[in-house]
Amino acid sequence: MSKSGQDPDRVIAVLSEVDDRTLADALRQPVTACVEAGTMTLLADFQGCLVLILTTANAFGIDMGTLFADALIDRQLIDPERRDDVYLALHEALANGLMHGNLDLSSDGAESPDDFLRQAELMQERLLMADYGKRPIALACAVRGTMLEISVRDWGPGFTPPTDAAEPKRLSGRGLYLMTAHSDALRYEERGRRVVLSYNMKRPAHA
Amino acid sequence: MQHDIAITGKSLTLTLKEKLIFSDTAKFAAIIQKVKDSDIGSCVVALRGLDHIDSSGLRMLLLLHDACKEKKIRLQVKGAQGQVKEMLLHCRFDTIVTLED
Numbered sequence: 001m002s003k004s005g006q007d008p009d010r011v012i013a014v015l016s017e018v019d020d021r022t023l024a025d026a027l028r029q030p031v032t033a034c035v036e037a038g039t040m041t042l043l044a045d046f047q048g049c050l051v052l053i054l055t056t057a058n059a060f061g062i063d064m065g066t067l068f069a070d071a072l073i074d075r076q077l078i079d080p081e082r083r084d085d086v087y088l089a090l091h092e093a094l095a096n097g098l099m100h101g102n103l104d105l106s107s108d109g110a111e112s113p114d115d116f117l118r119q120a121e122l123m124q125e126r127l128l129m130a131d132y133g134k135r136p137i138a139l140a141c142a143v144r145g146t147m148l149e150i151s152v153r154d155w156g157p158g159f160t161p162p163t164d165a166a167e168p169k170r171l172s173g174r175g176l177y178l179m180t181a182h183s184d185a186l187r188y189e190e191r192g193r194r195v196v197l198s199y200n201m202k203r204p205a206h207a
Numbered sequence: 208m209q210h211d212i213a214i215t216g217k218s219l220t221l222t223l224k225e226k227l228i229f230s231d232t233a234k235f236a237a238i239i240q241k242v243k244d245s246d247i248g249s250c251v252v253a254l255r256g257l258d259h260i261d262s263s264g265l266r267m268l269l270l271l272h273d274a275c276k277e278k279k280i281r282l283q284v285k286g287a288q289g290q291v292k293e294m295l296l297h298c299r300f301d302t303i304v305t306l307e308d
Binding site: 060061088091092095098099110112113116117119120121123124174175177178 | 228229230232233235236239240243261262263265266267270271273274277298
């Protein structure tokens with residue numbers, strides 16, 4: 001654990017190994033930023049009360065959404081009754097960022113079982129390739145007024161975000177629908193590379 | 208995802224446990240490949256031990272359905288409950304496959 005030179009109040013945990021238990025331990029207070037070794041230089045671009053940066057290959061085997069949501073509950077930033085909402089939306093945002101962002105796998109590219117088999121093979125290949133597997137994925141949360149904003153940033157090619165949460169197609173679009181359904185507001189930034197999920201901290205669960 | 212595959216005669220039973228999510232893509236692709244390569248007449252997907260499914264997991268089940276349809280394999284989905292059942296109903300999976308208890 002170390003103090004940041006750029007932000008003296010920032011307490012940083014640097015992970016040399018990444019697994020669920022190590023990450024859960026590293027996210028405990030007073031840590032405000034948790035980064036995988038080699039991604040520290042990216043930290044300056046992320047402000048907020050909790051930041052987590054992992055590489056794609058390691059993020060794939062980790063339940064980042066659950067661990068991050070639990071860390072927010074631990075810091076009393078979200079009501080425990082809203083945990084499922086936060087987890088479900090965050091999980092879908094992470095899945096999109098990793099699969100369609102960092103691994104650059106088309107969301108429309110697996111319309112048949114054979115397409116899916118090819119895409120799964122491509123996914124496995126790319127996870128092992130440094131150009132894809134080492135791409136970072138960053139989670140950050142910040143409080144703005146009564147809203148808690150949780151952002152997921154990927155390093156993929158970006159995309160043109162939809163103007164509204166259209167009815168999902170049979171095999172695609174359901175992730176966006178779920179993110180919208182399980183957050184109070186959603187917006188895209190940086191040409192689709194960053195999705196921001198907002199939660200009204202004063203809204204009771206199930207309101 | 209934890210899973211088990213049992214083949215008895217012409218019937219394959221796929222038991223899924225814990226979570227079915229995007230990071231299970233490769234494992235589930237192997238399952239679909241096994242179904243495509245097999246000489247079965249029916250496929251039972253047992254979901255009682257499955258606690259969570261995401262949008263990618265739903266897509267995988269839909270593609271398993273498509274793979275079964277291509278090979279004229281009868282598909283049964285059993286035991287979905289909680290969030291998994293909610294998601295299946297939400298995407299109207301019950302209109303293409305009967306969800307059995």
